[in-house]
Amino acid sequence: MKLILARDVLAANDKIAEQNHALLSSKAVTAINVMSSPGAGKTTLIAETIRSLKQDLNIAVIEGDIQSTYDAEQISATGAQVVQINTGGACHLDAGMINESLGHIDLDAVDLLIIENVGNLVCPAGFNLGEGYKVMLLSVTEGDDKPVKYPMMFHESSALLINKIDLLPYIECSVEKIRTEALKIKPDLGIFEVSAKTGKGLDDWYRWLKKMVRRNGTQDEN
């Protein structure tokens, strides 16, 4: 019975996700859904990404949190348009929350919409939001066993950012093992080794992101 239920909830979600996707496509907005464990560095990455790309792209952000406006304030400081969703206990965003948020964003003025999901390596992967691409972060401090233990998010994602590589000298974590296991789950996963804090490796991530926006037809190739 729990399974039947889950299917109904997901079907209802998928229907709204399709509407979101159609709206975003009609406005030529590229949307990415950024997912990770709590504290893997999503907000820091998003703030850095906005600072580095805001000359090239108009970026808006939807911030998902169970409660608090802590992250939205950090993103607001970059000057980007931000909508905060407080899920009130729910452990992931759903398409309905995004649908409501889209009404508060001037989509005609946006090239790239970044959606920061609730920090959770499990549930967000099951809920389509109508995004173009799912992107996940994995901090090296979480350990190299994560693809084996939490495969679904790796499977659903188009890009994996292996974050906090500046801490590798102080911990036991094989980035090579993460790569190998992640590619077994998703052979065409784009993998970027980065430190959102120091900026290392972010240029490749920016190139990937700009390529996805160009593909969506909002930008000419420079």
Next chain:
Amino acid sequence: MKLILARDVLAANDKIAEQNHALLSSKAVTAINVMSSPGAGKTTLIAETIRSLKQDLNIAVIEGDIQSTYDAEQISATGAQVVQINTGGACHLDAGMINESLGHIDLDAVDLLIIENVGNLVCPAGFNLGEGYKVMLLSVTEGDDKPVKYPMMFHESSALLINKIDLLPYIECSVEKIRTEALKIKPDLGIFEVSAKTGKGLDDWYRWLKKMVRRNGTQDEN
């Protein structure tokens, strides 16, 4: 409608949790439910705890994972009785899973039952398992904003282990801020600053754990 549903699921869960609690009490088994984000160090902590306390206490472990037997193998290496639960996608353990697992453990021979929940800072906090105490780990690499952003697990827990303190020199994280914010949410929370890897701070945790077992009447005060 989603809310009504959630209430039904939780009510059904609580009923089984009460049965588990009654069974564990009748056998004088102290059970702790260990929760955290993915990669915060639960398995390392549990393995260290068993190695350090196995002369004093008979310890059994229930290992919860979405899939894989990776953690159960590490715990088995300590010589403790282990039951593995694979949740098959579910992002938290529930009381029914524990009920089934208890049938596979010789409870008469056990003083302390350690239940390792699925790595998730949100959902596990909502599901009672029939445990005596909920215990959470927070790795300092997750950042000092976690009590504000994920208050429920702090509120439900009897003890908080702030783990990976050996990494503090390399990151920005105020343990004092974690303490202050966590105690605002749960004024009687027991807080331990530890490194499960180096062993630092674990003696206080062991004292707390032995005290909880003694309270349950399975051990005389030494």
